[in-house]
Amino acid sequence: MLERMRPDVELRLPVDSAYVSVLRATTVSLAARLDFTIDDIEDLRMAVGEACAMVLPSAEEGSDLVCAFFMKNGEVTITITVPSTQTELPEEDGFAWQVLSALTTHAELASGDGALSVSMTMHSTVAA
Template identity: 35%
Template sequence: MSQPFDYIEIKIPAKPEYVGVVRLTSSGIAGRMGFSYDDIEDLKIAISEACTNAVQHAYKSTNIGEVVIGFALFKDRLEVMVADHGESFNFQELKSQLGPYDQEGVSVEIMREGGLGLYLIESLMDEVRIQHKEGVTVYMTKYLEGEKVELDAETVST
């Protein structure tokens, strides 16, 4: 049984001047959920990196397109999807299709010129997955209490 969540989706033109709108929206959502100041800043950077990558690289040939940003607000985490194919998506369906983000297995061409941005995203978020069918979708998770730790993990004492 899936956990209930609130879902917010925005669509922006694939233009740099709209990335700030996404940053403000991200900040408002994360603040409302109770994230710390540092976590809100991390979220804003990671989400705007994903949006900037989509704006700069997804629609190079036409300069026309949209970026879709979906926010799933759970009790314990925020899940964000940034998709550059410009179509609305079913959050749960797309989430189930995504695999883990594997730096070793992803070619430079698939990561586009935003490879450093994806590295930054991975550093700031607790989980990152990427899909590269019909455009690129970056799926990111940030937990309210920091990184998710296994419940049966052994503690280490010093």
């Protein structure tokens, strides 16, 4: 799991699929600021959507989704967390996980302390 540090950007949204587009738009904007390519940006946008598809069904109703962005030159790590009493992680052989892990450099799921999270890292192909 990502070590605890202050994120560069943190976004808090209601747990509702209607707000996933806001999260995807924010992701696109931040990746563009890091000079990611158009293809990298689109991959990251899709990965964020798939991550949300994995955690939203397990989120406590009426709670908030918190998305933390950790940025450095040519790399972004995004952690999406929702309050959840579910102790089982979403299946890693499901479609959403397969897409997420194919589109990012690294991805992991975590559950504990009343929360479920997906963390993903992507390196820009320009910086490689």
